[in-house]
Amino acid sequence: MNKTHDELKSLIAPYVLGAVSPEEMEEVRSHIISCEECMAEADSYSGAVSSLALSVDPESIPDSLIDNVMREARADAKQPVASIPSVPDDSDRSNVTELRRSRPIYAIVAAAAALLIVAVLAGALITTTNELDDTRDQLASERERVEQLAQTEGAMRLAGPSGDVIGAMLPTDEGGVFVVHGLDDPPRDHTYQVWLLDDGQPTSAGTFDPASGVGGLQTDRSLDGVDGVAVTVEPAGGSPTPTGDPILST
Amino acid sequence: MFGGLVFAMAKRVVADPTMAEEVAQDAFLALWRRPGSYNSDRGSLQSFLLGVTRNKAIDLVRHEESLKKTKDALITEAEAASEGRPSAEQVVGMEERDELRAALSSISEVQREAVVLAYFGGRTYREVAAELGIPEGTAKTRLRDGLAKLRQELTNRTERT
Numbered sequence: 495m496n497k498t499h500d501e502l503k504s505l506i507a508p509y510v511l512g513a514v515s516p517e518e519m520e521e522v523r524s525h526i527i528s529c530e531e532c533m534a535e536a537d538s539y540s541g542a543v544s545s546l547a548l549s550v551d552p553e554s555i556p557d558s559l560i561d562n563v564m565r566e567a568r569a570d571a572k573q574p575v576a577s578i579p580s581v582p583d584d585s586d587r588s589n590v591t592e593l594r595r596s597r598p599i600y601a602i603v604a605a606a607a608a609l610l611i612v613a614v615l616a617g618a619l620i621t622t623t624n625e626l627d628d629t630r631d632q633l634a635s636e637r638e639r640v641e642q643l644a645q646t647e648g649a650m651r652l653a654g655p656s657g658d659v660i661g662a663m664l665p666t667d668e669g670g671v672f673v674v675h676g677l678d679d680p681p682r683d684h685t686y687q688v689w690l691l692d693d694g695q696p697t698s699a700g701t702f703d704p705a706s707g708v709g710g711l712q713t714d715r716s717l718d719g720v721d722g723v724a725v726t727v728e729p730a731g732g733s734p735t736p737t738g739d740p741i742l743s744t
Numbered sequence: 745m746f747g748g749l750v751f752a753m754a755k756r757v758v759a760d761p762t763m764a765e766e767v768a769q770d771a772f773l774a775l776w777r778r779p780g781s782y783n784s785d786r787g788s789l790q791s792f793l794l795g796v797t798r799n800k801a802i803d804l805v806r807h808e809e810s811l812k813k814t815k816d817a818l819i820t821e822a823e824a825a826s827e828g829r830p831s832a833e834q835v836v837g838m839e840e841r842d843e844l845r846a847a848l849s850s851i852s853e854v855q856r857e858a859v860v861l862a863y864f865g866g867r868t869y870r871e872v873a874a875e876l877g878i879p880e881g882t883a884k885t886r887l888r889d890g891l892a893k894l895r896q897e898l899t900n901r902t903e904r905t
Contacts, residue, residue, distance in 0.1 A: 504881075507888035508869040512802060513862035515870075542894040545844045546863050547794035549825050550756055552748035559751060559765050563772050 497521060503532055510539045560712060640675045650723050654742045661742055663688075663723045670717045672699065673710040674742065679703070680727055687732045689740075690715060691722035699723075701732040746790060747772075750797045756821060756864050757801035759813045767804060771797040802866040813865060815875055822848075822860040847897035855890030862887055 497505075502525045508514045509522040526532045637660065644651035644662035652661035652674070661674035672688050680686055685703055688711060689696035699713040724740035750771055754764035774796055775781065805812045825845065848856065857876065861867045867875065873883035 504884050504888070505869075507891050508862065508884055510891070511859065511862045511887060512799065513867060513869050513872065513887065515868055538895060539891045541898055542891045543863075544791040544795075545847060545894060545898055546859070547753065547791050547798060548749075548841065549844045549848055550749060550752045550794065551825060551841075553752040553755065555747035555751050556765060559747065559768055562765075562769050566769070566773055 497525075499525075499529065499532075502529075503535070506532055506535045507539065510536055510543055637675055640673060643673060648717075650717075650720075650744050652723055652725065652742045652744050659742055661723075661725065663717065663744075665717045669712065669714040670699065670720075671710065671712050672702075672723070674704065674708070674725070676707050677704040677709055677742075678707070683730045684727050685730050685732060687726055687728040687736070688713070689724045689726065689736055690717070690720045691724060691744075692719050693721070696724065696736055698732060698734070701728065746793060749790065750793055753794050753797045754801050757798060757813070757866060758805060759811050759817070763804065763808075763811055764801070767801045768797060770800050774800075798863070805866045815861060815865070818860050818865045819857060822856065822864065843901050844898075847894055847901060850897045851890050851893045855886050855893065858883055858886035859890040859894075 502522055505514055505518055505522050506526070509519065514522065522532075526536050640660050640662055641651075643649060643664060644660065646662075646664060648665040650663040652663065653659065654676075659674065659676040661672065664671045664673075670690075677686065680703065685701045686709065687701045688699040690699050690713075691697075697715065699715055700711045702709045702711040722744045724736070724744070725742040726736045726738045726740055728737060747768070751764065751768045754767040754771070755761060758764040758767060771793060775793060825848070851859070858872050861872045861875065862869065869883045869887060870880055872878075872887070873880045876883065878886075
């Protein structure tokens with residue numbers, strides 16, 4: 495059934511609000527591609543629709559949400575490339591099966607993206623969001639990504655003695671976000687712990703376990719007055735004060 | 745900050761907080777797996793992520809009718825959002841949010857009701873019409889006029905500042 499221009503035009507507002515049936519969605523979509531007037535009307539509502547989205551009050555983010563996102567991110571990073579039989583050419587397919595099959599592409603960038611997601615979760619990437627439309631190739635250089643994060647305004651860069659390991663602590667509205675690249679797994683029954691230094695006095699920012707060399711955490715401790723950051727290896731669960739020498743510091 | 749907004753958006757649409765958390769998680773992972781899906785020419789990362797979250801939440805409630813919020817719950821939350829005062833910790837973007845709220849509260853009650861049912865409630869305009877007991881044409885008109893009024897308010901406010 496073909497709708498007239500007027501009928502389709504009356505569906506533009508419901509369409510931009512996502513309030514049409516799937517069939518109408520397709521009809522309107524193909525119509526506005528060829529109709530300047532309707533395209534202009536649809537575009538004119540984009541600010542209003544964004545304002546609806548942005549009117550939502552932020553809530554405190556549950557720890558379980560951060561943990562789950564990080565776990566999924568790490569699981570992707572761990573996905574062995576060899577076990578996946580084929581790489582589809584069409585990376586635009588979005589259903590779950592295709593995503594899983596196309597993991598090799600993502601496996602390359604997954605570790606880098608794991609760092610990205612921690613920063614995005616915390617909103618720490620506001621200054622660098624335009625980099626997000628970078629190509630996947632650029633994202634693939636995970637070391638470079640950490641360097642970029644470390645160079646953002648207000649960030650602190652951490653490095654290990656050999657220079658193989660680098661990290662960044664980024665300030666956020668509610669504290670900080672820490673990301674690291676190049677770390678080995680901690681010894682058995684041990685974990686990594688991040689310390690914020692204020693006049694040399696360490697305060698714990700939490701513990702983390704890296705996956706494929708990539709790790710990170712979010713802390714609600716403010717970075718105001720913090721003049722250094724260090725990472726130590728501690729018994730599982732963490733320690734009240736550092737028990738060993740930093741393996742990574744500012 | 746993004747995490748908190750994305751989670752809040754999912755909760756605005758989905759009646760079950762646990763499911764809302766899953767929606768928020770999916771939205772982040774979608775960006776994470778396909779960073780190229782975000783195009784900075786078309787708006788901020790924040791509104792992109794919120795849009796993705798909203799769409800995922802709507803998909804879910806359309807498949808799981810039981811997760812759909814009632815009209816009354818949606819309207820109450822929308823009113824709270826347009827009147828509520830942001831807490832101290834939401835300093836960043838607070839002024840902008842205040843502006844948005846003021847714009848939202850400027851559209852007429854019947855328009856807001858229709859827009860909220862459609863945008864946060866996942867109703868199609870036909871369902872909006874049925875639920876409000878109005879003809880479909882009226883539902884479409886209220887959605888269009890609501891958006892047009894909102895657009896005009898936002899333009900006026902931008903010009904004033």
